Amino acid sequence: MSDRMPLMAGNWKMNLNHLEAIAHVQKLAFGLADKDYEAVEVAVLPPFTDLRSVQTLVDGDKLKIKYGAQDISAHDSGAYTGEISGPMLAKLRCAYAVVGHSERRQYHDETDELCNAKVKAAFRNDLTPILCVGEGLDVRKAGNQVAHTLAQVDGGLRDVPAEQAETIVIAYEPVWAIGTGEVATPEDAQEVCGAIRGRLAELYGQEVADKVRIQYGGSVKSGNVAAIMAKPDVDGALIGGASLDADEFVKIVRFRDQ
Numbered sequence: 001m002s003d004r005m006p007l008m009a010g011n012w013k014m015n016l017n018h019l020e021a022i023a024h025v026q027k028l029a030f031g032l033a034d035k036d037y038e039a040v041e042v043a044v045l046p047p048f049t050d051l052r053s054v055q056t057l058v059d060g061d062k063l064k065i066k067y068g069a070q071d072i073s074a075h076d077s078g079a080y081t082g083e084i085s086g087p088m089l090a091k092l093r094c095a096y097a098v099v100g101h102s103e104r105r106q107y108h109d110e111t112d113e114l115c116n117a118k119v120k121a122a123f124r125n126d127l128t129p130i131l132c133v134g135e136g137l138d139v140r141k142a143g144n145q146v147a148h149t150l151a152q153v154d155g156g157l158r159d160v161p162a163e164q165a166e167t168i169v170i171a172y173e174p175v176w177a178i179g180t181g182e183v184a185t186p187e188d189a190q191e192v193c194g195a196i197r198g199r200l201a202e203l204y205g206q207e208v209a210d211k212v213r214i215q216y217g218g219s220v221k222s223g224n225v226a227a228i229m230a231k232p233d234v235d236g237a238l239i240g241g242a243s244l245d246a247d248e249f250v251k252i253v254r255f256r257d258q
């Protein structure tokens with residue numbers, strides 16, 4: 001059992017408007033007790049338009065739920081229509097910024113090079129990046145999941161110094177398991193999460209690698225989370241669909257009781 005604090009993060013994707021966000025976070029706050037936060041770090045990743053509402057609620061009621069954004073611009077300001085910058089997210093006291101989610105890689109052609117620039121933008125603005133990596137079904141079928149995923153890790157971390165790298169969160173999300181109900185086995189998750197930690201050790205040394213939290217994501221639910229969390233290199237989950245149900249998300253946070 002490592003001493004890394006598990007991170008359960010709910011990626012709402014493009015769901016819940018700012019009013020629904022308030023109701024949802026209130027429900028989570030009502031469902032979670034102080035002892036839950038002692039054992040697990042809990043975060044929500046709402047759409048940009050909800051962040052101010054979530055911040056106001058968290059600040060006003062001194063909630064222990066953390067929050068972050070689903071994306072971040074590689075640039076800090078300027079003529080980049082439609083983008084949201086690190087300084088804007090930092091001003092809203094976001095803790096996290098997701099980088100390179102497979103839906104952004106797939107639908108917005110985000111490359112490892114761009115992800116690397118976004119990781120650096122997050123660090124530059126005191127946000128913790130959650131760098132998403134993982135293979136598609138064709139790569140998995142060819143048995144190349146480890147090599148593919150490690151190349152994304154290398155690309156995302158290029159020229160990131162050790163003192164920053166040790167604070168990053170890496171989310172291993174096999175694309176074929178996202179939103180499909182097709183969860184990877186705990187052994188599948190461990191194989192790649194263990195390989196990611198091995199690569200971090202090669203890049204930065206074992207001490208740094210042992211500090212990095214590696215999440216699994218892909219059809220995580222209360223019924224399968226405990227078995228995945230039992231694996232030594234899995235330090236949390238990035239939860240999509242199931243995070244939209246407050247009761248279910250609370251159960252996932254309490255994975256030790258499942």
Ligand SMILES: O=C[C@H](O)COP(=O)(O)O
Pocket residue numbers: 011101173177178179180181217218219220238239240241242
């Ligand atoms: O960011 C979350 C992942 O894409 C997983 O989504 P899912 O739990 O709906 O499969």
